Amino acid sequence: MEEDKNYIGMIHGDLARATQVRSGMPESIGVMSIKTANRTILEASLLPTPRALWDSFWYEGELSCLFADSNVGKSILAVQIAD
Incomplete structure (x- = not known):
């Protein structure tokens, strides 16, 4: 069950990344990465405690x-x- 949640979270992360690319927002400028707050929170939720x-x-x-x-x-x- 926990693995399923992880896969679902990974899919949501990929979807957020695709949405950012589709909207024309760059993923990085120089060494700075650009992400929406929702994407940052989603990626952090997938990390182990x-x-x-x-x-x-x-x-x-x-x-x-x-x-x-x-x-x-x-x-x-x-x-x-x-x-």
Whole structure:
């Protein structure tokens, strides 16, 4: 049943892409891709849910920067998160 939903979502994504091309809207300009909000939401719904790496603080695939004043425990926190 879950596979059927995935196929249906993929078909909807292809349909959204075809509609964009048919309307004359370019798919990209240089390195920027152009999509409708509906197409972006549909494509995001087909991606797997990211795994929480540390509670709900960081998720798989995110880029984060840990910064603070000196001697407040950044390194200790980073080691605890990595463990």
